[in-house]
Amino acid sequence: MKKLMIMTLMALAGCAATPGTEPYKDASLSVERRVEDLLRRMTLEEKVGQMNQFVGIEHIKANSGVLTEEELKTNTAQAFYPGIGPDTVLRWAEEGRIGSFLHVLTPEEANLLQEHVMRARLGIPAIFGIDAIHGNANAPGNTVYPTNIGLASSFNPELARRIARETAREMRAMNMHWTFNPNVEVARDARWGRCGETFGEDPWLVACMGLATTEGYQGALNSTQDVLACAKHFVGGSQPVNGTNGAPCDVSERTLREVFFPPFRTNIVRGGAGSLMTSHNELNGIPCHENEWLMEEVLRGEWGFDGFVVSDWMDIEHLYDLHATAENLKEAFYRSIMAGMDMHMHGLHWNELVCELVREGRIPESRIDASVRRILTAKFRLGLFEHPYADLDAQQTRLCAEHRATALDAARQSVVLLKNDGLLPLDAAKYRRILVTGINADDENILGDWSASQDPEDVTTILEGLRQVAPGVRFDFVDQGWDPRNMDPAKVAEAAAKARQADLNIVVAGEYMMRRRWMERTCGEDTDRDNIALVGLQQELIERVAASGKPTLLVLVNGRPLGVEWAAEHLPAIVEAWEPGMAGGRAVAEILFGEVNPSAKLPITIPRSAGQIQVYYNHKPSHYFHPVVCSDPEPLYPFGHGLSYTTFAYSDLTLSHETIAPDGRLTAEVTVTNTGKRDGTEIVQLYIRDLFSSVTRPVKELKAFSRESLKAGESRRVRFEITPEMLSMLDRNLQPIVEPGEFRVMVGPSSRDKELLTQTFEVCEQ
Known part of the structure; x- marks a missing residue:
């Protein structure tokens, strides 16, 4: 038939x-x-x-x-x-x-x-x-x-x-x-x-x-x-x-x-x-x-x-x-x-x-x-008049090996290491018994919003990924259910008790995005919130597990920035996995155990709380003219931030010209050195600021970036071309123009001022 x-x-x-x-x-x-x-x-x-x-x-x-x-x-x-x-x-x-x-x-x-x-x-x-x-x-x-x-x-x-x-x-x-x-x-x-x-x-x-x-x-x-x-x-x-x-x-x-x-x-x-x-x-x-x-x-x-x-x-x-x-x-x-x-x-x-x-x-x-x-x-x-139908016997493209490999590669490149006080990467020989708990530890929710349920055989949860990557480690799992709004206090207590028996604890927290339970979601389309704190008993779970005195790390699975300030202050390591897809569990485990060196950087600022909204890196100069009191005015993690298991040093930022015409170009070059003991990939970021202008301009704007894979000890000159388009702004009549004046070039590993090397050049009158 x-x-x-x-x-x-x-x-x-x-x-x-x-x-x-x-x-x-x-x-x-x-x-x-x-x-x-x-x-x-x-x-x-x-x-x-x-x-x-x-x-x-x-x-x-x-x-x-x-x-x-x-x-x-x-x-x-x-x-x-x-x-x-x-x-x-x-x-x-x-x-x-x-x-x-x-x-x-x-x-x-x-x-x-x-x-x-x-x-x-x-x-x-x-x-x-x-x-x-x-x-x-x-x-x-x-x-x-x-x-x-x-x-x-x-x-x-x-x-x-x-x-x-x-x-x-x-x-x-x-x-x-x-x-x-x-x-x-x-x-x-x-x-x-x-x-x-x-x-x-x-x-x-x-x-x-x-x-x-x-x-x-x-x-x-x-x-x-x-x-x-x-x-x-x-x-x-x-x-x-x-x-x-x-x-x-x-x-x-x-x-x-x-x-x-x-x-x-x-x-x-x-x-x-x-x-x-x-x-x-x-x-x-x-x-x-x-x-x-x-x-x-x-x-x-x-x-x-x-x-x-x-x-x-x-x-x-x-x-x-x-x-x-x-x-x-x-x-x-x-x-x-x-x-x-x-x-x-x-x-x-x-x-x-x-x-x-x-x-x-x-x-x-x-x-x-x-x-x-x-x-x-x-x-x-699109050729629909010639090809209006799909061949039902030719579905091999879907979930083929090539595409699965891309999904894994993409997940590896999407996971951001937010904090690491030396705990990561994990040593499987040192941590023989590990507690894993949290709403996203063993759930298809890693697929993310806009995803149907998939065959479990095609989805690797984080718990499954850990067991694949470190088969010699005993992973004790305390299931907290999938619903952060209806967590069981008894399960939280059970995790707290088992945390004391473990060598290390992993809490996989975040939000719930799967559309098959539309009304229970906490993140995704039509799922907006009045705060960005962890939902339900998740914060209590983290604190009680950490109170065991055993090293505790936090893995986040979520679609929006979360204000995890307590964890940032008290835990030795935090990993932002976002919604990593069907291969996400494998990718997270590979990063935790050091098989993959993380390289991702934040494409969005993480505030400390909803009170900091709107906080973004490319703000106007007066945005923080009067600092807030009774709290830290800096965001929890800035745009462009992301750590590696190696270290990178920036030096010798040079510009090809000190002065250019409004339609001129120049190049910026910087030396990036892998100063650590393992190979890694650094995302080099270039920002520009128009220092004085006829209308207010952001304090910095991302204008270029480059992914640089460097061997341990390797140095490389990274070159960026700065074009008139990068210097252009809208004048008082909303017309594009490159105004004469002084511009600042900033290059570094994130948008944080103290991490950026700077040089200036001038655009002269035509």
Whole structure:
């Protein structure tokens, strides 16, 4: 039966690709000609259908059965009205009323839905979108890499590109064509639950990692190995009021253009991202989903974006039922489309109300054509008309050995050694009996947010990794359960008692992110907090285990920075593992026992507490003009911080010029020496400050970095080119300029002032 289904689908695919009287079916013609030919054949209903994205039938089955009567009455839950079931969705697909699907998690369902879509009059294939944030992890049976915040800790764009390329292959094997990633928001509030989905707090690092990710996904967008990237969320959602996802963002246009816009612009202008998703929030009083300035003036007008814009989940409806800028759904659809929206992510009434708006003359059909033209262009470039189905017998790409190896390599490069007073690396001959405890010690939660449960055989927990790496050590495990909010005091007491019998103790703490228990999560999308302390009895667990008097180290598994000030003051070692993915347990164990020398650095500042928010390294000079009292004003760990099992010394920072013109260039060189006894990799960071300027500038800005692998005792001259772009700023009229004056170059292992070597140069009048 399976073979018959595949043969039938392949036959249908062949028909769709065979040149005939309709030029849009002729793959030898240009994409532009095919699009225009198809567009002129389409009815209004078919055009609006291309702008409609809907959930898959299995998602409807799973969710409609768990909603209560009260939940069904809410606007957000209207997607699961009684009567809107799988049969209705399949009928709409055959009528050409759905142009895209999301939340489809198996190739079998994707092929089934595509088969119904291809039965429509014109046979326009659907484009399948999925939240493939760190691998296609939201679907079972795929490689799960570290989440973006861990990947950013590697400061390795080439690694990001490789992961994206592998993810694209696994997606296309499942008939998925479009990933809602990279998230290139700049995270400035640790209370916000989606920090782990971002590449951190620095606009330039975020831009670099996002660009490599986009390029990895898309390739040349001309083969069955490519997928469409989606830069999100545009814009300001990462600095919301009270750190709450979707809350208002009020920032100046200067802050937008200096901090939040650059990663998006880089991914659009340099990376050619094929799609963009607008943000849940309102920006300076205007919801992003109806913000014409963002979508038309900036995105298309200034940056020349030629892809399509998609809404976030039912956020166009929120213009009516949340933001209250539209009186009803019809008005909400009108406002969003006229502001530049191209595709609606899920919800009822889209097709009927948008067609009404066109027939009433409120929305010109030419405006609909513009959106459909962009969507069809993506479908043609992805080869969907020629290859609408996945081969169910060709799934070997998923979880292949090459991809598993990349996941392990990425996990090794993402783990940050925050503190080490000589305890690490562990000596298996010295510590023969080790207690392991904590909510994340033996749980699939290491997979991170945006991940489905995977086959346990494919996931290495931290406890499993320890036993693999150190088989001669006795590991006593006290299970604290997976839920930090409902820890058992008796289990905490048991761990405290067993800690006294051990040679060493490992507490694996942090947060819970797995989506299969949506309401129990403490970190991730829509899981924001009013503080950044450890949840539940975890702090008590750490203190009681440490009170044993035996060496105790802390491993953190989490997606947001956590204020672990007590541990930083009292424990000899702390490891930040972030959400390291399916190979994370092995990578953490290898680092703890010294098989791997840690190299990662923090892409985001770790505050001491929520009271320090907003704390970030690239602040303005007056940010800390009046220091706080009664506490340490410095963050717990600064941006760029990360330790190694060797040591590195910086010396002899030199500049090629003392003076340059505004359009001139110079080079900075520094000697980096591995002064320790083992090989290691150092992430050399270069920062620049404009010392005196017509508008205030940050005290330092990351402008370059380099991963340098050095043998023990080896020295190397590391060279950076400083370009006019690195020195540019926005003047009082928000125009880019390189102002004459003195600039400071800073090079070192982190953003901490005392660790940086400095030199100055001058930009002269032209």
